Amino acid sequence: MAVGIDDLSLYVPRLYVDAEDFANARGIDAAKLQRGLGIEQMAIVDANQDPACLAANACLQVMQKNKLSPEDIGRLYVATESALDESKAMNSYVIGMLEQVYGSGSFQHCGGIECKFACVSGSYALYDNSNWIRAGESEGKHALVVVSDIAKYDLGSSGEVTQGAGAVAMLLNDSPRLLEFDPKVTSTSIKNEYDFYRPFGKETPIVHGQYSNMLYLIQVKNALVDYERKAVATNLIKPKDGETILDYIDYINMHLPYSNMGKKALAYLVRHEWRKTPRWTKIIQSVGMDEPVPKDPRGTIESVLADTEFMQKDAEFTKRFAKTEEYQDVYESKVASSLLASRMIGNLYTASLYLGFRSTLEFEFQKGVDLEGKRFGFASYGSGSSAMVFSGVIMPEYKEAVKDMNIEVELGQRKKLSLDEYEQIHENKLTPDQPLLNAQKEFILVDIGTKPESRGERRYRFAE
Numbered sequence: 001m002a003v004g005i006d007d008l009s010l011y012v013p014r015l016y017v018d019a020e021d022f023a024n025a026r027g028i029d030a031a032k033l034q035r036g037l038g039i040e041q042m043a044i045v046d047a048n049q050d051p052a053c054l055a056a057n058a059c060l061q062v063m064q065k066n067k068l069s070p071e072d073i074g075r076l077y078v079a080t081e082s083a084l085d086e087s088k089a090m091n092s093y094v095i096g097m098l099e100q101v102y103g104s105g106s107f108q109h110c111g112g113i114e115c116k117f118a119c120v121s122g123s124y125a126l127y128d129n130s131n132w133i134r135a136g137e138s139e140g141k142h143a144l145v146v147v148s149d150i151a152k153y154d155l156g157s158s159g160e161v162t163q164g165a166g167a168v169a170m171l172l173n174d175s176p177r178l179l180e181f182d183p184k185v186t187s188t189s190i191k192n193e194y195d196f197y198r199p200f201g202k203e204t205p206i207v208h209g210q211y212s213n214m215l216y217l218i219q220v221k222n223a224l225v226d227y228e229r230k231a232v233a234t235n236l237i238k239p240k241d242g243e244t245i246l247d248y249i250d251y252i253n254m255h256l257p258y259s260n261m262g263k264k265a266l267a268y269l270v271r272h273e274w275r276k277t278p279r280w281t282k283i284i285q286s287v288g289m290d291e292p293v294p295k296d297p298r299g300t301i302e303s304v305l306a307d308t309e310f311m312q313k314d315a316e317f318t319k320r321f322a323k324t325e326e327y328q329d330v331y332e333s334k335v336a337s338s339l340l341a342s343r344m345i346g347n348l349y350t351a352s353l354y355l356g357f358r359s360t361l362e363f364e365f366q367k368g369v370d371l372e373g374k375r376f377g378f379a380s381y382g383s384g385s386s387a388m389v390f391s392g393v394i395m396p397e398y399k400e401a402v403k404d405m406n407i408e409v410e411l412g413q414r415k416k417l418s419l420d421e422y423e424q425i426h427e428n429k430l431t432p433d434q435p436l437l438n439a440q441k442e443f444i445l446v447d448i449g450t451k452p453e454s455r456g457e458r459r460y461r462f463a464e
C-alpha cells in the first residue's frame with residue numbers, strides 16, 4: 001500500500017536575532033556564524049509562545065490549506081524535545097487549541113501521543129504512523145504528525161549560536177500527493193550516549209559540541225549502511241559496478257542543527273561511499289593528499305578528537321575534498337537547496353530535517369526543476385543517540401502542495417530583536433501578557449497556573 005506525506009505546513013515565530021548583531025555582542029567573528037556554521041538569522045519565540053502553540057499553529061495551517069475537518073484526522077502525534085510536562089503529552093495541548101477553532105470534543109476520536117528521542121523522534125513518529133496506515137487501521141483518515149521545538153542553549157555557551165524555533169505539521173495518508181515512502185528500507189542505528197541531553201527540570205541542554213558532531217556523522221553513516229543493504233535486498237536500488245547507493249538518491253535531506261552541518265554530513269557520507277569505488281583514485285589526485293588516518297583507527301570518539309594532528313589533517317582533507325568538481329556537483333544538485341531555509345530560521349531540533357525537506361521542495365520548484373519521480377533520502381539524527389535513514393519518491397501531483405510554498409511570505413514581517421530584547425526573552429523575564437508582537441490568527445499562550453492545585457496548567461487562546 002502507498003503511504004506518504006500528502007502535504008506539510010511550516011510555522012515559524014516572527015521574532016529573530018541577526019547573526020551579525022549576535023556575533024558583535026558575544027565578541028565572535030560574524031564570519032564564523034555566516035560562513036563557518038551557515039547562520040544568518042535565528043527565529044526566537046515571543047513571550048506568549050511555547051512549543052505547543054507552534055505545533056497547533058502548524059496543524060491549523062495544514063488543515064485549513066487542505067480544507068480538512070477534525071473527522072478527517074485519525075491520529076495526531078507531536079514529536080518534540082521541548083516537553084512542557086513530565087506526564088501530560090503535548091498533543092493534548094494541541095488538541096485543546098484546535099478544538100477552540102473546530103469545536104469542543106471535535107477531536108475526541110483522534111488518538112496520539114508525544115514522542116521523544118531528541119531530534120530524531122519526528123522520523124520515528126512518521127514511520128509508526130505510516131505503519132498505522134499500512135496496517136489498514138486508518139479508515140481513510142489522515143495521520144497528522146507535527147514536529148515542534150524551541151532550540152535554546154545557555155547564554156554564552158558554544159551552542160547559543162545554533163538556536164531557533166518552529167514547527168512543521170505533516171499530513172500522512174494512503175494516497176499522498178507529495179511523497180510516497182519507499183517500503184521496507186527504513187534503517188536505524190542506536191547507542192546509549194551523552195552527546196547532548198537535558199536532565200529533568202533543566203531548560204537548556206548539556207552539550208559536548210564536537211563529540212555530538214562526530215557522533216551524528218557516525219550514527220547517520222551506520223544507518224545509511226543498513227539502508228544500502230535493505231535497498232539492494234529489496235531491489236529498490238541496484239547499483240552497478242563502480243556505483244554507490246547515493247548515485248540513485250536525487251536529493252538528500254539531513255538533520256540540520258545549523259545549515260552547514262548538511263555540508264559536513266554530505267562530505268562525510270560521500271567520502272564513505274566513494275572510497276570503495278574506482279572514482280576515488282581520481283578524487284585523491286584532485287585533493288592532492290592521502291586521506292588521513294587517526295593514530296588509533298579503532299579508538300573512541302574522544303581519542304580521535306584528542307588526536308589533534310589527525311583532526312587538523314582531516315579538516316584540511318575535507319576542505320580540499322569539498323572543492324573537487326565531483327563533490328561540488330553532488331552538493332549543488334542534491335543538498336544545496338535544503339540548506340537555504342535553515343540559514344534564515346536556525347535550529348528547529350525535531351523539525352530541522354523537515355524544514356530542509358520543505359526548503360528543497362520550494363527552492364527546486366522555484367528553479368523550475370521537475371521533481372516528479374525524484375527520490376529523496378532523509379538522514380535523521382537525534383542525540384542520546386539514534387539515526388534513521390529512509391527515502392521516498394515525489395508524486396505526480398506534488399505541484400498542488402508545492403506551488404504556493406514561499407518561506408519569505410510565510411515568515412511575514414519579522415521583527416529583529418535587539419540583544420537586550422533577546423536576552424530578556426531568553427532569561428524568561430517577560431510574561432505571556434508582555435509579548436513584543438501583536439498575534440494575529442494564531443494560537444497564543446495566555447498564562448501558566450501557579451497555585452498548588454493548578455501549577456503548570458497552561459491556558460491558550462486563538463488571537464483573531
Ligand code: CAA
Pocket residue numbers: 029031032033035036037119158159160161162196207208209210212213216255256257258261264315349381382383
Ligand atoms: N570565519 C569562518 N569560519 C570560521 C571562523 C571564522 N572566523 N571561525 C570558525 N569557523 C568555522 C570552523 O572552521 C568550523 O567549520 P568546520 O566545521 O567546517 O570545520 C565552524 O566555523 C565551527 O567552528 P568550531 O567548530 O570551532 O565552533 P565551536 O567549537 O564553537 O562549535 C558547535 C560548533 C559544536 C556546532 C557548537 O555550536 C555546538 O556545541 N552546538 C550545539 C550542538 C550541536 O549542534 N551539535 C550538532 C550535532 S548533534 C545534533 O545535531 C543534535 C542537535 O540538534 C543538537
